[in-house]
Amino acid sequence: MGQAYTVGLVIHPSRPVLDSADLIQRFVRRHGGRVLVREADAPRVGPGIEAVAADAFVDRLDALVSLGGDGTMLGAMRLVVGRATPVLGVNHGNVGFLVEVSPEGLETALHRMVAGEYTLEPHCCLHVLTDHLNCVAFNDVVVTASEPLRSLTVDLVVNGSRHGYYRGDAVIACTPTGSTAYNYAAGGPVISPSTPSIALTPVAPMSGISRSVVLGGDDAIELHNPPDGLSLRLTTDGAPVGVLGPDGGLRLRLGHDAVNVVRFDPHRYEQRKRVKLSLLDLPLRPDQLLDLVPPRLRERAAQLRTEP
Template sequence: MKHFTLGLVVHPDRRVLDSVRLIIRHARRTGGVVVARPCDAGQVGPEVEIVTPEEFVERVDGVISLGGDGTMLGAMRLVVGRQVPVLGVNHGHLGFLIEVTPSELEPALDRLAEGHYTLEPHSCLEADDHTAFNDIVVTAAEPLSSLTLDLEVNGLSHGYYRGDAVIACTPTGSTAYNYAAGGPVISPSAPVVALTPVAPMSGISRPVILGKDDRIVLRNPSGDVPLLFSVDGTPAEPLRPGAELPVRLRTDAVDIVRFDVDAYARRNRVKLSLLDLPLRPDQLVELIPQPLREQAERLRQTMP
């Protein structure tokens, strides 16, 4: 990995400097360069080269996200279509997208340098010039108001939504707001889009699953009432009266670094169980790593 340029994307408030210093030391040892954008300069310290956002995207051979899922999503959006590997280090909370903890970062960097990893492709939603790896959420512009939103698929009207919101999500995003709203959990291997109404009052009242080649249009049918849409939880933008929001699924939009796919899957099962995924107690025990189970059994046997 000589002359490898690593780009850092960091959470604006988390304490990530220890991880940054470790990455810098590793890069120097392996002949790499570490860069960041001006918006992250205050978090990464003076030893990281600061480049323009455009130069960042052009130069990086890999991206390391230091934060939670929101930071990871931002890092992924930067390199859509470039096939640049993105490694997440969890300085956040649940971190569904992220495999590596700060304590695991040093061996992860060694494995990255040695090429001992796999790449997990992720799809995204594209809506005009917006990119969402989790979801696009349409709501009323007025607080505590309901929306009316028309759905068109492949040029044909498929009815309308009336309720609090409508969520369009990727398989990755199916465990986020979509899941909380009663939508389905979708396998990452399925190239589909879920449309889930939130608190439906009339019209379409159940989640709808559409394929990667379906042309989806969400339309504001009102002549005078604006709506809002938000992409991956970013600040909302207006969907003006009569305006359309075309949504399509882009497969293999970005590659996430994975070192141990099975361990990552086990961790996410634990996280989903915290969100009330129905598991029996014996199934929950299966989620505990085998070494910890053996250690607990030895301790149990020594107790009177």
């Protein structure tokens, strides 16, 4: 980020982010730039930041800042798919797997961006296509029956060839980033972000394919709803996006390097992810968990143990 840059803000719909927005506005203006928000977000940041129409927002940006949690960050990333626009996440949420910067560290992060002391971490996405839908997902696509308490049946087609069928509560298709979300909770594999791939995991399978399948990053995947099947509900990154009718096909492809996320300390970020993954019961020994504690906290704990 340098002089005359235009920075866009994507705002969490309910969490208080005004202090961070004001800090960004003051900082960017001091460096000769400007800050924009979409018109729908303008009431959340006050009158000092310029509001523009949603359809003109992304084209005017040199950088994008997400103020919220992972959901807000995913929304920001979806806005700039296929663009070089860097995305910085500031954690005003809870877990924050994707976001690296805390509100307390925001000013330091902005100075480091101006100084060029950061790297860009590319993220892949899933391109999601049906006859009536064209969207992207960074974590996962979940297919369920549109009627409550009903099971689904879908056929798996890979590169034009049928590879069996799923019958159960749901089917999850995820990226490596999304493999630690619903996919993991459903018993699917944790996949390294360095592995371009798509994982398919059935939820409560009753017949057909009963295990996770990991496919290559260049495979063309289709989940086909049989002609006599129920209508199916499609959810991307936790948000309902549409319905797949009988004899409809859900086509999935991996989008390589779809968006660039700002990272200041990749090693520290990986350590934070390991801590959060340990909360998901990944198997770590007590000594390995201790390694995740920052040195200053370990030193302080040792001091407390020796004090009378």
